[in-house]
Amino acid sequence: MSRAAGPFDVARSPFPPGISLIEASAGTGKTFNIAMSVVRLLLEQDAAGQPIVSGLGGILVVTFTNAATEELVTRVRRMLQLAHEVWSGALYAKSNSEIEILRELANGREPWAATRAQEALRALDALAVFTIHGFCKRVLDEFALESGAPFSMELLDDPTPLIEEAMFDWWRRTFYIDPALAAWAVHRQWSPLSFVQDYAMWRRWPDAVLDPMIRLSEARSVLTTVAKRMLDVWSPDSLRGTAAAVKWNKGAVLATEDGLASLDALIQEARAGSLAAMQGLAGALNIDALQAKANKVGKQNRATADGIADWPIAVAATALAAAIQQLVLAVRADCLQDVDDRVRTLKRERSLMGFDDLLGQLHAVLAAQGSEGLLARAIRQQFQAALIDEFQDTDSHQFHVFRIAFAGQPLFLIGDPKQAIYAFRGADVRAYLEAARQASHRYSLEFNFRSTPPMVQAVNALFSRSTAPFVEPEIAFHPATARNFDPNPKGVAGSHGLHWLFVPPDTRNGNSVPTPIGQARTLLFRACASRIASYIKQEVPPGRIAVLVRKGFEGVEMVQVLAEAGVRSVVSGLGxxxxxxxxxxxxxxxxxxxxxxxxxxxxxxxxxxxxxATHEDLVRLASPEGEREWEEILTEVASLRExxxxxxxxxxxxxxxxxxxxxxxxxxxxxxxxxxxxxxxxxxxxxxxxxxxxxxxxxxxxxxxxxxxxxxxxxxxxxxRLESDDDAVQIVTVHRSKGLEYDLVFCPTLWGVRRVEPDAPVLVHEQGRVVYDHGSPRLAERTAQAERERLAEDCRLVYVALTRARFRTYVAWGPIGNAPNGSEQSALSWLLFDGAAAPDRDGPAAVADQLRAAPDAWQGMLRSLVDAHPSLMALDMVDTWQPIAPVAAAPQAPPLTGHARQLPSVPSLRERFSTFSIASFTSLTAGVYESLRAEMSEQVARDRDAQPDATPVTTVTNDPHDFRTFPAGAVPGTVLHAIFEHAHFDGSPAAWQEIADRELLVLGFDEDEHELRTASTVRMMQRLLQAPLPGLGFALAAVPASRTRREWQFLLPLASADHVMTRQALAAVFAQHGGAHGAAYADQLRRLSFNRLHGYLTGFVDLLFEHEGRWYVVDWKSNQLGADNGAYKSSALQTVMDDHHYTLQYHLYLVAAHRFLAQRVPDYDYDTHIGGAAYAFLRGFADASVDGTGWFVHRPPAALIRALSAALGA
Known part of the structure; x- marks a missing residue:
């Protein structure tokens, strides 16, 4: 049992055998104490008067990074040089704290001490300062016989390729032999690389237990049995009669004949072995799903809804849903375990060893042999004492390695659990807490030599508010004492150390609600930049100012804001x-x-x-006027790829x-x-x-x-490294700032939160072990524990951030963002509101509920803290856009059309078409939109003159429930294309919603509108995918993903240089083979602006698919044609197709498909294998009450396509 912690005195504290734990808070001189401890160990003697270490080479020092090893070697060398000078009498008349400590260490033994120091300096190359992996490699290399380590092992720098190889091996062995399972994997959008991420998370900590561990074969067998039961009880007629007794809400699958028919179709697919169909049935017919769709208003309705739980089909579907979920977990468990075994086998077969394997093997040998085994005794014979730096960033394996290897000898573990912030790298603060319980001596470094008294005392005041500031009761906060009495530098006025920047609630709509995250971040970045610019004007060196951010992208934004202020900054990547x-x-x-x-x-x-590109460029490209330019950019990017x-x-x-x-x-x-x-x-x-x-x-x-x-x-x-970097404001993540110090520090985003995702796999500590839960019955409970561990690390992250400054820290807080990632869930809220004192056991939830209920109370609470410490803290409001007076004129980016910045940097269309080129549909129709717009303007003017009292055209109101009001322009259009590119047409609306929710984030809607726009988009998709294509008799929902090609690219050879393609040749084809409509359209083709083309024609077809042996091309169109449903009927769409030359577009697409299939399909015939072109005008599917709108479908005659192909050339 360890003793209570006491202050560590490097000259007087005992250096006994066994574990001594030294808690080194921020700024307390940890590196100095380690270097001085090395010198002291050289002089330590046992009871017989013999040195306890053989010399400098008998002392082991382990630290976290290679850079830290270099710094420690330098510090030890300088300390030895100083010690030799002191003990040899060269500095007899001089005195400072270091010299006084060295004199106390010698204590009358100066000549002998001087000799020991001189010997150490001569043997400096023997100084053993390693990273943990360096130490493990050294031991396994030097003590190969004692450790049983294999010879000639190659060190693997990056195990990722090996893991991916093992993952692909498992993927092939699992899915290639099971077509049904493979089809389901495609349906669920699984990929080998997505499982690699799961594997990396599981193996973050050694010995993590996988839960649940389900055998794939057993889960498959159970599913087969349960699915058979489901199919056996299926009876459409019986279900129709049973369902008729229930009053259903709108959208219930059992409320309509179409719904029953769709279920019957799924049943047939399930009988054929489709796991996706089984999943669809289970999702639609399980007890919870059916009861959620049943009307429960009134006693009779509630009773009827409750009775659903006894329906045989509902009971069977519920069991099927559970079996499918078990199969999901079994696939993941089988994958992770199999890949882990395979990686080990590959390493063994190829004589490879990764960095973690070094530690794992050393731990395994020491654990098996014990402290008196051959290896442990060999290590102790070489190293008689050890100092382990940054011990809070180790794990249980590392602790056990040192505990066993140095049993009975001085083992110093130096670290600070308050600064344990590297869990994502596998560090485990619980190893430190375990060591604290086992330590025979516990010490702490109490004096802060970095920060001035106001800064230290302000941090003390904040962290002393809470009874458990770091969430974990075992990690306590002890107020530090400042030993830096330097006056504030020039330009830093006032005595306070902590300066709060408060973002009040957003009251623009009359309600008091949290400020949106993006808006708050922008306000705070500008507020920080304004203050930084002011400090620099007051001659504070920019290189002594730091901005600490949580994420790298925040640093990028901060660079841009500082640039507006004329302030040079550098994003520090630690070199x-x-x-x-x-x-x-x-x-x-x-x-x-x-x-x-x-x-x-x-x-x-x-x-x-x-x-x-400038902001104006991006805005223009997102507008309807920028569509042609956007296509030009895509063409330029494609040429760069070539x-x-x-x-x-x-x-x-x-x-x-x-x-x-x-x-x-x-x-x-x-x-x-x-x-x-x-x-x-x-x-x-x-x-x-x-x-x-x-x-x-x-x-x-x-x-x-x-x-x-x-x-x-x-x-x-x-x-x-550039010398000029030292003169720039340093922008660094909080994680990378650990160990660094600055005069002034700005923390604009410490209020940020990234909560644990519900239902996602979690790594948690539980009863002395680590568990990787990827879906056990206890997942919800463990998710709450993972969230608590997240909050605990965030509190430690705040401590690190607030202890970097020597003089002053600016930190932002306030009601920002909405649940689940609002600032009420942040570590700052926990500290300020003392979550540990909450009456219930779930302190984080209590704090969040309290703050969410009263956003106006935040400012009063913070004001009371500042008023209680007026000499230590200050408070500013940040609620308006703050202008920044620049230090110097910031460089202005040249316009997009300027000589140096032209976008895109390609020849003009005229120049391009006069030479060999790769043309596109957009380039063929260049100039059409300008002339079309002019013609329309003239026609509108004539109509107004002729009918001054005419009824105005129906306009689209901005109702987010109505998909017709979806924003127009290039960017919204490409977002919708992306949704359809990633969606499985035969998938579920829930899967479509997930895709839409993700893709619509690009458009920057506020939270409420985002939710409504997502819902209206999914409704549109359901209507579109389930609506039969006119004249074809099937819907896209009947097309599985395996029969589709999304964004299909083609490259068609055009006529040769001596036989160019012209617009007249195109027009002639349509006039001769296109019937009456073709003749009329030919006149429009003759008005195109290109003259002669040779080279290639390229394009991307949104969708190419095959159904029942015939191939179709599909294009998604987001054109806004007005609020009248009639504008989206096929007859009206013909005009739109012609005016925008979509008619030419789909004919070119069909030529590309015609040539493509002719080379790949045996006995290819256009009439047999080509189904035609379908253009989906998405806004035409907004109204559920109107059928037959939105689709334009046409299949040109074979003669026209063959003639057009010939005109294009080969």
Whole structure:
């Protein structure tokens, strides 16, 4: 049992055998004490007067990172040099705290002490300072016989490729032999890489227990039995009679004949073995689902609804739902266990060992042999004492390794549980707490040498408010005592240490509600930038100011706001170029180039500084007027992909940097030298990796993603240091700020919260073990525990953030965001409202409920805290957009059309069409929209003159319930395309809602409108996918995903250089083969603006699918044609098709499909295999009461398609 903690005195505290735990709070001189302890250990003697360590090489020091090992080696060397000078008499007349400690350590033994110090300096190369993995490798290498470690093992830097290989092996073995299971995996949108994420989470902590552990074969067998029972009790007639007794709510599947028919169709698919159909049946007919759709108003209705629980079909469906869920869990459990076993086998067969394997093997050997085993005794013979730094960031395996290896010898564990913030890397603060319980001596470092008294006392006041400030009762807060009495630097007025920035509730609509997260973040970033600019004007060095953020993207936004203020800033990656802003932007641009038709990726690329689009550019591209320009950009991105594929990464980046005028643009920024240096370094790394491993485009992106995810301490890719970085405001994540200090610190987003997702797998501590729960009956209980652990780490994160400053910290708080991620769930709220004192056991929920109920009370509570400590704290309101007076004129980005920033940087259409080109439908129809708009304006003017009292055209009101009011423009249109691209037509509305909910986030609706827009979008999808295509007799819901190709790209060779394609040739084809309509449309084709084309015609078909042996092309159109349902009838849509040249578009698509199928389908025949083209005008499916609107379907005659193909050339 450990003793109570007492103050640690490096000169006087006992250095006994056994475990000594030293709690080193922030700023208390931990590194100094470790270095001085190394010197003291050299002088420690046993009862017989013999040194307890053989020399410097007999002392082991373990720390967290390679950078920390370098710092400790330097500090120990300097301390030994100082000790030798003191003990040899060279500094006899001098005195300071270090010298006095060294004199006390010698205590009359100066000559002998000087000799020991001199010997240590001569043997400095023997100083054993390692990371944990470095120590494990050293032991396994030097004591291979004692440890039983295999010889000639290759160290694996990154296990990810091995894990992916094992995952794909499992995927093939599991799904290739079971077509029904494979089809279900596709239906659920599973992929091998999605399971890799589950595996990484499970293996984060050693020995994590997998729960539940269900055998796949057993779950499959149970499902078969339960499904048979479901099919046996199915009787449409009986169910129809039973359901008739129930009063159903709108939308109930049993309320209509169509619903019963759809269920019967699912039954037939289920009889054929479809797991997706079984899932659909279970979801629709289980007891809870049916009772939720039953009307329960009135006693009779309630009784009838309650009786559903006794229906045989409902009982069977409920059992089927449970069996399907068990199968989901069994698949995941089988995957994780199988992949883990396979990874171990691959490592053994290939003589590979990862960093975690080093620790795992050493732990296994020591645990098996015990403290008196060969290996432990060999370690103690070489190292007679050990000091383990940053012990709060270890895990149970590491603690047990040191406990066994150094049993009976001095073992110092130095750390601070209040700063344990690296759980995502596998660190486990409970290892520290276990060590605290086992330690024979416990000490603490009480004096803060970093921060001034107001700063230290303000932090003391905040954390002393709560009875359990770190949630875990075993982690206590002890007020620190300041030992930094430096006066405030020039420009820092006032005595307070903690300066609150309060965001009050949003009252614009007459109600007091939390301020939206995005709005609050913008307000706070500007508030911080304004104050930073003011400090710099008062001659505070920018390099001594830091902005701490929770997430990297926040740092990017902060850089931009500071740039507006003329303040140079640098996003600190602790010297790691992989984490630089430039590498992040380059990755975003490359991901867009790799998939040029993914609108979300391209938009993300355009928004980067690297691409250089301005805000005005993005707004224009999101408007209807920007549709043609948007298509031009997509074409340009596609051409860059072609360059990448044919000439490689280096040539692509050179072209990209040249076309975007990167050098000239970047040099206009205050930190342009840093940006360009990072960018060129990133280019070298990407080119080197691609060349060395002959990587494809996808391989290069995988390498980059893996390299950026890899821990910096194992990656070794250093950022090229520039002297100018020291003169910039430092922007750093709270995690990376640990161990650093600044004069002034700004924390604009500590109120942020990322709660544990409900129903998602969780890793939690439970009765001395770690459990990975991916769906057990206790998942809800463990999710609550995971949320509590999340809050505890967030409290520790706040402590780290608030202890970085020497003089002052600005921290923001207030009612921000809505549940479940509102600031009422934040660590700051827990601290300010003392969640531990809540009367119930769920303190976090009590705090959240209290704050949510009274958003106006937040300010009063914070004001009372500040008023209680007027000399330590101050409070400012941040409720308005604050103008920023810039330090210097911020560089203005050139306009999009400027010489250096043209977007896109491609030749003009006239130049392009006069030479060999890759053309698109958009380029063929360039100029149509301008002339169409002019014609329409003239017609409207004539109509007004002729009919001044005419009834105005019906307009669309802004009702979010009505899908016809969905925003118009290029960006909303591409969002809708993305939804249909990812949706399974035969899936469930719940799956569609999940996709729509995710994709609509791009449009930035507020929370309420987002929910309504998502619902109206899903309703539109249901009507569209379930509506029979006119003249075809089937709906898209009948088309499985396996029979579709989304965003199908084609590349058609056009006529050769001596036989070009012209608009007259196109018109002639339609006039000759298109009947009366074709002749009329030919006149419109002759008015197109292009003259002659040769080269290639490219395009992307939204959907190509096959149904019953025939192929169809589909295009989604989001055109806003008005509120009149008649505008979306097929007869009216013909005019729209012609005016926008969609008619030409679908004919070109069918030519592409015609040529494609002719090469791949045996005995291909157009009339047999081509079903036609279908254009879905999405707003035509908004009204459920109107049938037959929204679809335009046509199948041109074979003669027209063959003639058009011939006119295009081959």
């Amino acid at each position: 790691d170029v992989m984490q630089s802003l430039e590498m992040a932007e380059l990755q975003r641009v490359l991901e867009a180039i790799a998939v040029p038709r993914d609108p979300s990726r391209v938009r993300a690329a355009l928004a980067t500084t690297l691409w250089g 360059l990448w594929a044919t000439q490689g990464t280096l040539q692509l980046l050179e072209r990209l940097f040249e076309s975007r005028a990167v050098v000239s643009r970047y040099l206009t920024y205050t930190d342009g030298d840093r940006r360009l240096t990072n960018l060129r370094h990133a280019q070298e790394l990407l080119h080197g990796a691609a060349e060395q491993d002959a990587l494809s485009i996808e391989g290069t992106l995988r390498w980059l993603d893996a390299a950026r995810r890899e821990p910096a301490e194992t990656r070794g890719v250093r950022e090229l």
